[in-house]
Amino acid sequence: MSAMLPDWLTHRARGLPRVTAIAAGRRRGLSYAALYEYAVRQAHGLAAVGVGPGERVAAIAGTSSDFVIAMHATTLVDAIFVPLNVRLTAHELAEQLRNAEPAVVLCDLHCEALAVEAAALAGLSKPFRMPLETEEEKAQIVEAHDSESCHSIVYTSGTAGHAKGVVLTYGNFWASASASALNLGLDPSDRWLACLPLNHVGGLSIPIRSAIYGTTVELHSRFEPDAVNRAVRSGDVTLLSVVPTMLRRMLNADDLSFGSSLRAVLVGGGPVAPGLLERATERGLPVVQTYGLTEACSQVTTLAPSEAMSHLGSAGRALLSAEVRVDASVGEAGEILIRGPAVTTGYFRNPEATKAAFSDGWLQTGDIGFFDKDAFLTVLDRRDDVIISGGENVYPAEVEAALLAYPGIEAAAVVGVSDDEWGQRVVAAVVSHLPVELDRVEPLLRSRLAGYKIPVGIERFDALPTTSSGKVQRRFVRQQMAKRLAKLPSKQ
């Protein structure tokens, strides 16, 4: 039986009207009362352009207070929020828009051209610039939500290169936020710095969690190591979520200590290079590694701050929002399986992918890890082939398909090679017996793929190493590419 959950923003606007909900830069913060008022106005704006309950509201926009307001406004009309990745190309966005079929697309000034192109490609109406407000009372403002109804759809690249929309319910966010608080503790004066993109579940869940807690989110419109370091040292920020690349850049930005008010720095979104956590700890950052995924509404396991020092390298124990199993004995590696109240009900309008992802009620993450005897999880490899570069997931199949579209390329294998700054970089091995000019491949790819997916090195091979069944052995490709590209260009 589902349950009705009170609307979190409404609850906090009534209970903690003067508490700062959103702090952004040097501007005055928005209180919960103000955030609610703006969200109601945008809710009326959404209703005025025809958004009804259960319909989708897509956002192609950078991080801003307006973005968070739009998210809350969408929930106030019981519609579904679909935050899209502004680093994608119009073609990639259009694919996601065709799946989501939003009633409206919202954008901001900087993303307007991209949003207009993507919407046109998907056959949708022209996007609206945020804030889409009206003073007229057009909307039926809801005060509660069914725990099983969809709050947001967050797209992840599928292994086959097709984006899948992960359905995240109100119950998923509630379970995730509760479990996170039960692990990290909860202080009414908490202030969580959000510098992860809000189209990622790791970023999006921060303002949602803060509304559930009635605490403050400090929004950074983009990750600037100096700005984050300054904020951390200001003494206000108590919690911070970063991907390993961000942590490295924070450490490299200066030589000062971080001695601060931070209770925990959650480091997730990919494997952490050895030494990075130790460096951060030595500089005074209370880092805790976390393992999460979109399908589980962010954190699945997190090291409790009290265990962080004794278990560096582990992603901690399961939170109370999900059970975690490894398909192997203690100490042996196997696929990580999860189930629980924070786990998605499936992919939007994609029953095949949903069916394939679950086995016996357990989500098969495709990630590989092992448990030690104290039930601490260590994650060895993210889903089979996925490349994680600067916190963004790149699925080789998608990049390979783009390469194979180039006349003369007969075979392609895309892999990630280790990189100190980005964790991994995307590189490609191609087979071509025609005189293909590899320099001319990149511009073609740029029109089809987001920048972070473009290989920084493309090398010609006579043949790709394959298994007896004909499957490319990416491990060998990776080794050979690493040798050939001993020095990669440093831009991404």
Next chain:
Amino acid sequence: MSAMLPDWLTHRARGLPRVTAIAAGRRRGLSYAALYEYAVRQAHGLAAVGVGPGERVAAIAGTSSDFVIAMHATTLVDAIFVPLNVRLTAHELAEQLRNAEPAVVLCDLHCEALAVEAAALAGLSKPFRMPLETEEEKAQIVEAHDSESCHSIVYTSGTAGHAKGVVLTYGNFWASASASALNLGLDPSDRWLACLPLNHVGGLSIPIRSAIYGTTVELHSRFEPDAVNRAVRSGDVTLLSVVPTMLRRMLNADDLSFGSSLRAVLVGGGPVAPGLLERATERGLPVVQTYGLTEACSQVTTLAPSEAMSHLGSAGRALLSAEVRVDASVGEAGEILIRGPAVTTGYFRNPEATKAAFSDGWLQTGDIGFFDKDAFLTVLDRRDDVIISGGENVYPAEVEAALLAYPGIEAAAVVGVSDDEWGQRVVAAVVSHLPVELDRVEPLLRSRLAGYKIPVGIERFDALPTTSSGKVQRRFVRQQMAKRLAKLPSKQ
């Protein structure tokens, strides 16, 4: 869709094995690892006597570590815990046992005679003395529970005088505990003093909540004001739940200040007399009034500690685990309606009562209250006629039925009159035109009713004041009884 929730005790035994789970008196506390080990042994003991998943395990026993272990053991075999009120008579207990049909009845030394009699009356096998342990591995120990499956059945007296078993699911307890933490905050060093009986939801939920949090419960086997005051002043206890009578007795026990480590004293379970909260506040107790009911798995509204001073007398705002509505405009009194993830799915094997309790998905509490413009709830009257004496609910219908069983008593009206110490005392107005000796009525009642339900005064009336429809006007009975019994005996 239901979700699987990890077993809380198992989770904490793995994650926080050395943290104290139960502190009881001067004895050494039980760590989560030890609590789990004992619970597993009792789980095997339960399985050895035939308890399987979904079956009921009734407990007729006072507060002790064994009681809490038995509760956890029951969940480890996925059975349902049924804590019964040791203040009831064997006849009253037998009625509840006939409804619950437990596979076993557990008891302790002091309650053994009562439990044996009650079990015999209900046609059940002889109770087992706790701990019911075995070293043999008989049980299939579970590690997760369906959020919708029943954790406990807690009996409340129904308005018609028949006890109803409130089904409380794992999801109810999880939602209630999460919402309480989001309101009160959560500190890993929290220690919640439990001096409420564990057969009441207010008591039972304390060890459950503590296991969810991974924090400590300090068990007091009975409420002794001096012991509670000492514990509060020891500097260890951070949270305390009491009924108004207990708070008054704490204040009366000595004249010292309570300046302590307490974060909040939750005062619930009935109306709080004017002046009591102020007195407590002056003495240094951070009291917050709370409104809860068994059907909502304890707290529904609670004043946040930060609001307690400015809203003395209000029961605070709704927690995030339930929506609360009052069937009237702001500022006007009406029936309190609730729904949400902490609200029961219904009464055990009592579809009629379940149907009658819900309207349109909302639980009709029968309690009367009003909201102010800031959404603070003030509770005016608990369910129509219920009398709350020292935190125990007494339903007049049940006592009236017992009175009417006495030959010669033609009509009876049982009401509560205000009492400084107990909040309310039970008194009865009877009509009898035969020469009934009222002094001889009490012994008869004692064999049928728990002591706290026995009227402390029985007065003869020529006729009871009734409405035009013939319904007794309890308000007038109350006024007249209060006049006649200006001075009541002080024992209960």
